[in-house]
Each structure stands twice: as C-alpha cells, then as structure tokens.
Amino acid sequence: MGRYLAYSLVFDSDVDLPEFPLCTGDYPVDVTLRLGMVPESIPDPVGRGVLYEASAAEFLLTIPDVARFHVVAGNSITVEPTPGVPLGEVRVFLLGSAVGALLHQRGLLVLHAAAIKTEFGAVCFAGASGAGKSTLLGEMLRRGCAMVVDDVCALDAHDGVVRVLPGYPRTRLWADSAGRLDVDTTELTRTRSTIEKFERQVPEQFHAEATPLRALYILGSDNHDTVRIEHVPPIQAFSAMLFQTYRRRFVEQLGVIRTHFELVTKAARQCSVAEVQRPAGRFALDELADAVEADLVDRFDSPSPTA
Amino acid sequence: MTGSIHWLASYPKSGNTWARVLFTNYLRNGDEPADINTLDGGPIASARAVFDEHVGVEASDLTQDEIERLRPAVYNKISEEITVERQRGGVTSPALMKVHDAMTRTSDGTPIIPASATAGAIYLIRDPRDVVESFAHHWGKPVERIVERMADPHMSFVERGTQLHDQLVQRLLSWSGHVTSWVDNAAFPVHVVRYEDLVDAPLATFAAMVEFVGLDVEMARLEQAVRFSSFDTLQRQEFEIGFGEIMAGAGSFFRRGRARAWETSLDADLARLIERNHREIMSRFGYLEPDTLEPATSVGRR
Numbered sequence: 181m182g183r184y185l186a187y188s189l190v191f192d193s194d195v196d197l198p199e200f201p202l203c204t205g206d207y208p209v210d211v212t213l214r215l216g217m218v219p220e221s222i223p224d225p226v227g228r229g230v231l232y233e234a235s236a237a238e239f240l241l242t243i244p245d246v247a248r249f250h251v252v253a254g255n256s257i258t259v260e261p262t263p264g265v266p267l268g269e270v271r272v273f274l275l276g277s278a279v280g281a282l283l284h285q286r287g288l289l290v291l292h293a294a295a296i297k298t299e300f301g302a303v304c305f306a307g308a309s310g311a312g313k314s315t316l317l318g319e320m321l322r323r324g325c326a327m328v329v330d331d332v333c334a335l336d337a338h339d340g341v342v343r344v345l346p347g348y349p350r351t352r353l354w355a356d357s358a359g360r361l362d363v364d365t366t367e368l369t370r371t372r373s374t375i376e377k378f379e380r381q382v383p384e385q386f387h388a389e390a391t392p393l394r395a396l397y398i399l400g401s402d403n404h405d406t407v408r409i410e411h412v413p414p415i416q417a418f419s420a421m422l423f424q425t426y427r428r429r430f431v432e433q434l435g436v437i438r439t440h441f442e443l444v445t446k447a448a449r450q451c452s453v454a455e456v457q458r459p460a461g462r463f464a465l466d467e468l469a470d471a472v473e474a475d476l477v478d479r480f481d482s483p484s485p486t487a
Numbered sequence: 488m489t490g491s492i493h494w495l496a497s498y499p500k501s502g503n504t505w506a507r508v509l510f511t512n513y514l515r516n517g518d519e520p521a522d523i524n525t526l527d528g529g530p531i532a533s534a535r536a537v538f539d540e541h542v543g544v545e546a547s548d549l550t551q552d553e554i555e556r557l558r559p560a561v562y563n564k565i566s567e568e569i570t571v572e573r574q575r576g577g578v579t580s581p582a583l584m585k586v587h588d589a590m591t592r593t594s595d596g597t598p599i600i601p602a603s604a605t606a607g608a609i610y611l612i613r614d615p616r617d618v619v620e621s622f623a624h625h626w627g628k629p630v631e632r633i634v635e636r637m638a639d640p641h642m643s644f645v646e647r648g649t650q651l652h653d654q655l656v657q658r659l660l661s662w663s664g665h666v667t668s669w670v671d672n673a674a675f676p677v678h679v680v681r682y683e684d685l686v687d688a689p690l691a692t693f694a695a696m697v698e699f700v701g702l703d704v705e706m707a708r709l710e711q712a713v714r715f716s717s718f719d720t721l722q723r724q725e726f727e728i729g730f731g732e733i734m735a736g737a738g739s740f741f742r743r744g745r746a747r748a749w750e751t752s753l754d755a756d757l758a759r760l761i762e763r764n765h766r767e768i769m770s771r772f773g774y775l776e777p778d779t780l781e782p783a784t785s786v787g788r789r
Contacts, residue, residue, distance in 0.1 A: 229541055229542055229543035229564070230541055230542040230543065230557055230560040230561055230564055231542050231543045231544060231557070232543035241543060241544070243544065244553070244556075272548050273544055273548065276544060276545070276548065277543055277544050308535070308536055308539075308653070309535055309536075309539060309545050309546070309547045309651060310535065310547065310651030310652065310653055354651055371548065372548065372549075372550065374550050375547075375548075375549075375550060377547065377548075402731065403729075403731070403733050427543065428540070429540060429543075430543075
C-alpha cells in the first residue's frame with residue numbers, strides 16, 4: 181500500500197501496486213483505491229457487457245473467481261478480490277479495464293496503444309489484441325528508446341497541445357515475442373499463472389513526463405509478404421484514431437462521448453496517422469521497426485529516434 | 488426462447504465462404520458481384536475482436552477455460568442487440584454468423600453456441616476426401632497429417648500457445664464428431680446443405696437456404712446471386728483485388744469449387760483411411776454406399 185504516481189495522477193492505495201512508480205512528495209490525492217465490498221450491480225446501467233455494467237456515474241466489472249471492481253466518478257476504485265487469488269492476477273484487470281474506465285471517466289482520451297518517446301514527441305502504436313503493439317514497443321526499447329506507456333494509453337490537452345501522459349514502466353510480452361526480443365522469460369513473472377504472457381518492468385527506460393503526440397501507427401497484418409506503411413489522409417484520421425479507443429464501447433456507456441470526440445479531433449489534427457501492415461505469416465519485427473523509423477525520419481526530417 | 492442469429496456452421500473448407508458469397512449477393516441484389524472482401528456473415532464467431540468488444544476485458548488476459556465459459560454469453564449479447572435493433576425497425580435481414588467450432592459444451596455444461604442466441608443453423612457438409620485436400624492446401628501441411636487430425640476428437644483449430652492469433656481456439660472434434668455435434672443437436676433447427684448439391688444444383692439448394700433463414704425466394708434475384716457467386720467470378724475477383732481471408736503463403740483461396748475432385752487427386756490409401764475413419768457419417772450423408780466401402784455412384788440424400 182502507499183502513494184503512487186501514474187498518468188499524472190496520485191493514487192492512494194490499500195493495495196501494493198508494484199508496477200506504478202512511488203509518489204514522492206506531498207501532493208493532493210487524485211484517486212483512492214480501496215479493498216472492500218463491491219455492489220452486486222449499479223443503478224440504471226446505460227450499458228452492459230458480459231462482465232461489466234456502466235453508467236455516467238459508475239462502472240462495475242466482475243472477473244469470475246478473480247475480483248470485482250467498482251469505479252466511480254474518476255476518483256475512486258474499490259476492489260473486492262476473491263479470497264485466495266494472488267493479487268498479481270487481480271492487478272491484470274485492475275490496471276486494464278478498471279483503470280481504463282477510470283481514465284475515461286476523467287475525460288481523458290484513452291487509446292489501446294503503446295507509446296515511445298522520440299526526438300520529436302510521442303509516437304503511439306495502436307491496434308487490436310495481437311497486432312503487435314507491445315512487441316514493437318519491446319523492439320524499440322531494445323533499440324534504445326524510452327517508453328511512455330504500454331496498453332492503456334491516456335492523453336490530455338494542455339494549452340491546446342495533446343500530450344501522452346506517462347503511464348508506468350511496465351510492458352507485457354507473449355513468450356514468442358520475448359524469444360524474438362532475446363528477453364529471458366525465466367526472469368519474468370507471468371501475468372496469470374497458466375498463460376504464456378509475461379510482465380517486464382523497465383524503469384531505466386521510462387520517460388516520466390507528458391509528451392506531445394506526434395504520430396500514431398495503427399498496426400495490422402495481411403497476407404502480403406512485406407511491411408507496408410500507408411498514411412491516413414486527414415479527413416480519415418479522426419475515425420481511424422477513434423477506432424483505436426481503449427474499450428470503445430465504454431465511451432458512450434460512461435457518458436463521455438463529447439469530451440472524447442473533442443480530444444480525438446484535436447489529436448488527429450495534431451499528429452500524423454498511418455496504417456502499418458505486416459505479413460500475417462511471420463512477424464517481421466526488424467522490418468517493422470526499420471519501416472517505422474524510416475517513416476518517422478521521412479515525415480519529420482529529423483535524426484532517427486534511436487540515434 | 489429463440490434468438491436472432493442464423494449460424495453458417497461448417498467444418499473448415501466445406502463451403503462456408505461460398506455460402507456467405509451467395510447470401511451477400513442475394514441480400515445486396517446489386518448490379519455486379521459483391522466484393523469478396525465485404526461479405527455478410529462475418530466476422531467469424533471465434534474472432535477475438537468480437538469477444539473482446541462484448542466482454543469488457545481482453546481474451547488475451549483470460550485462460551482458455553474462462554474464455555470458453557464466457558463465449559455463450561457473448562452470443563446471447565449479440566443476439567439481444569439484434570433483437571433490440573429489429574424492434575426499433577432497424578435490421579430486417581437475417582443475422583448470419585459464420586462458425587467453425589463444433590457444438591461442444593463449456594466446462595460448466597453450457598453449449599458454446601446457446602439456443603437462446605439462435606434462430607437456426609445452416610450446416611454445410613462436404614465430402615471429407617475433398618475437405619482434406621483443401622485443408623492441406625489452405626494450411627500448408629501434408630495431406631497425411633490432415634487425415635490424422637480430422638480423425639482426432641481432440642483437434643482444435645488455432646492452437647493457443649506462445650503467441651496471439653486473431654481468432655480464439657476453436658474445438659473441432661473429429662470430422663465425424665463435428666457433423667453430429669451440429670446435425671444431431673435438438674436445441675434448434677438445423678438445415679443441412681451438401682457442398683456437392685450446391686455445385687450440382689445451385690438454384691434449388693440455395694433456394695432452400697434462403698427460405699430457411701426466413702427470406703422470400705425471388706427467382707430472378709436467386710439466379711443472379713448464383714451467377715455472381717460462380718467460381719469463375721470468385722477466382723477473377725481474388726486475382727484482381729485479392730482476398731483478405733486467405734492465409735499467407737497459401738496461393739489462392741478460390742481454387743476449383745468442384746465436387747469429387749478427390750477421385751483423381753487423392754492418394755487411394757488415404758481415401759480408404761478417411762472412409763474407414765468416418766464410414767458412418769459418410770454413409771449417412773451419401774458419400775459412401777451404406778455398409779460397404781465403395782464410393783457412392785450417385786449423390787444420395789440423408
């Protein structure tokens with residue numbers, strides 16, 4: 181337990197959050213995180229998914245036999261773990277959908293993306309589960325970049341500039357990706373005991389400051405044999421970015437559509453958006469990272485981000 | 488209580504995409520063949536994105552067992568949403584969804600495809616001797632291996648393991664097990680369609696499918712849909728614009744679209760092995776004369 185800093189927010193938590201940097205200094209608390217009883221349901225849910233309920237005021241998430249979460253007004257999270265479940269497993273869903281809902285409630289733009297810091301600003305890698313965001317982040321880390329966040333990427337607008345907020349220095353890797361990156365998984369913890377997915381802390385490669393958004397690469401794969409990058413024209417950038425929202429359905433159900441759309445509009449105008457296709461049959465990680473680096477240099481006429 | 492989804496169910500490589508092409512052309516009733524990359528009936532029921540969207544957490548953070556236990560609720564949710572849309576006067580055409588999973592039960596005994604989400608299912612069946620060749624080609628594996636796998640009741644499509652695929656694991660059972668799991672399930676109406684009948688008598692066969700999903704059969708529309716879905720048309724489209732559903736390195740997706748091609752291209756020993764492995768179901772659906780191992784000389788009916 182203690183005070184932590186993530187997404188430029190001070191968390192006061194009953195639960196240890198080893199992934200989050202500790203908050204040093206006496207700052208007002210933004211989010212309280214408590215262990216406790218979570219209601220069975222919320223009054224008047226606007227939206228219901230298989231495991232959650234959402235309304236403008238509250239969000240309720242149930243992970244059977246793991247934990248239940250109640251997220252209210254962007255400033256409070258109650259966690260009710262199932263007795264005997266390792267807290268590491270509870271944190272998978274706490275730091276995912278629960279914190280994601282919290283950030284949505286706070287009116288931030290939340291994307292399903294990893295972000296690195298480069299010479300000219302933050303570069304985000306978005307895409308569906310399995311598209312390769314964390315793997316590409318891993319390769320950019322290997323090439324010497326610093327990360328800003330992985331997976332749940334929050335952005336705000338400050339003095340008219342959209343910035344990626346610093347998350348925390350943790351990334352996750354599937355065993356295969358770890359192999360490609362020469363990362364030894366025997367040193368790492370699994371996210372859940374029976375899944376071949378691992379957590380990796382990289383505090384020495386973490387950029388802990390809000391960074392202006394410069395580029396968004398939307399990762400996908402197709403049945404061609406090469407990596408291809410196609411720039412998305414400005415008129416399509418809004419919807420391309422919108423589709424990369426973290427837990428898209430939450431936005432309307434949590435009643436934050438207007439602020440969300442406003443931020444996407446600003447962000448899409450401010451950054452360059454591109455779609456990247458890699459071959460479905462093989463990962464092509466080096467080619468992918470090379471192509472992204474070359475594209476950044478091309479676009480912004482600057483030295484390579486890892487130079 | 489019935490649901491609103493009409494499943495297009497089949498073992499892989501048994502004509503599922505072709506059925507989608509036919510339906511898409513019928514529903515759109517356009518001036519030219521529908522684009523093969525924008526077919527109705529997708530995404531496949533086991534698409535990861537479908538699961539993630541409706542559940543609220545990612546399948547990639549869940550165990551295989553947890554995923555399976557949640558899948559029925561996902562389809563119930565989808566079915567409810569379609570019902571609501573229909574009540575609002577929105578969607579009026581059938582809600583088709585492709586599925587390759589066998590009708591198995593989750594660890595708490597619930598069918599993975601719940602009756603409460605289902606209006607009915609069209610089950611497409613194809614001679615396993617032709618399926619084998621198509622599957623081997625699609626997957627880039629030797630035919631012998633596919634024959635083995637098709638006899639394996641523990642066979643799954645898309646193995647989970649050390650990396651992420653864009654579909655969830657689908658338990659197929661053996662080919663025979665797959666067929667009976669759908670065709671003999673009593674929970675909802677199932678209309679069986681033989682691939683070979685679609686080849687030999689497309690108008691009559693597709694007309695019955697159209698009727699089954701609750702649409703009116705209009706002759707001119709039917710004829711055009713069949714024309715727009717001919718294999719020549721599909722192959723030309725694939726050549727000109729590509730087909731997103733093909734697996735990388737597989738060559739082409741729309742290959743021959745013929746029935747009984749196995750007779751001239753499948754190794755005789757492998758054909759006999761398939762017949763031994765699946766004799767009962769093959770006889771039942773007219774691929775073998777009952778009680779012998781001789782191939783049927785004419786198309787029989789169930």
